[in-house]
Amino acid sequence: MSDFVLDPRLEQDSRFIADLPLCQVRLMNDARYAWVLLIPRRQDTVEVFDLDDSDQSQLWREATGLGQALKQQVAGDKLNLATLGNVVSQLHVHVVVRKRGDDAWPGPIWGHGQARPYHSEVMSETLERLQTMIASLRSSLE
Template sequence: MDKAEVDERLAADSYPITELPLCQLRLMNDTRYPWLLLIPRRRGVSEVFDLDEADQQQLWREASRIGRAFKAMIGADKLNLASLGNVVPQLHVHLVLRREGDAAWPGPVWGQGSPRPYDLDELAAMRDRVLALVEGLALEAQES
């Protein structure tokens, strides 16, 4: 696998959780919203269509399975799945759980107030919950 480094802005705003078959899974450092990032470990990829077909399918598999389980774990009303890349061109997919009445509802979370960073205990607890969730999922890469 051609491993790409995580963009410094993504690294500064999030914590690594684990490595999946295609993506690095990270937790955004904002307790206001349960928010994960999937970052494909491929160099020079800024759009989903830059991935080959197998990697596109794997990205969707990881996003769908983690998103579904994460939403159930937290008990959210909605999962926002987005790949913007206007500020950070490295392909990354946001999985943001939303609840009616949250600080930005029903608008987007971007640019809404100031993030509330995790303290060490909160970070450890969320990391452990997400790791347990991932361990229970079948995320294997499909063989071509």
Template sequence: MFTLDSRLQQDTLLIGDFPLCRLLLMNDASYPWFILVPRREAVSELFQLDNADQQALWLETTRLAETLKDAFVADKMNVATLGNVVSQLHMHVIVRRREDAAWPAPVWGKHPAKAYEPEQIAAVRERLRLVLTEDFCFAEG
């Protein structure tokens, strides 16, 4: 049974589900920062997924990155799986712009997170609703 790591649950907002991954939004309005978490039990490394799930994760990641690049007008997309703090396998997909608060450095630890306001969350969800339709299920809210 899939359970989301408590740190991810605390730091993110639920957007919905792809066939394999749960899509989360990092609760930091400084960046459009998304996280994909494969809905598989006790997986901390890519190689622990079977071949089909590895391919699905990569397809969902690249599809999301391409969609976000266009929807949020990115200068660069940052895609990474680190897991040094949260061991549960998760893929960061971050929209970067030259004028963002941390450019060109990594976003981690640059400043305290600036929580999204409800209207900002609604705007992100609406932007995604326009581009994520096929095989994506939005969470209520």
């Protein structure tokens, strides 16, 4: 996995949280939503079917496990999981916990308004909270 290279747009729009067995986990820099990305640390993956069966299963475990924990942590109403890739082709899964009344509810978050970047102190606190949450999940995702 040493040849993994993160797309520069994903790097620019998000902050590193942690590595799971398959994926790098990153926080999208938009404080309007509880929104993380899972990026499989595999080169040349654009579609889920580019991963072997084992990695596909691992991706699903990581997405659903992280999504469930994040939904519980923020007392969300709905978990959204999506792989779009129309702008950034590198395979990445959006894990977004939605709350009734959020800026885009009930519509999709993509293309709705302008991102509201985290203030640096809130970003640090959020990253620390997510790192703690992921550390407690790690054994169930391996």
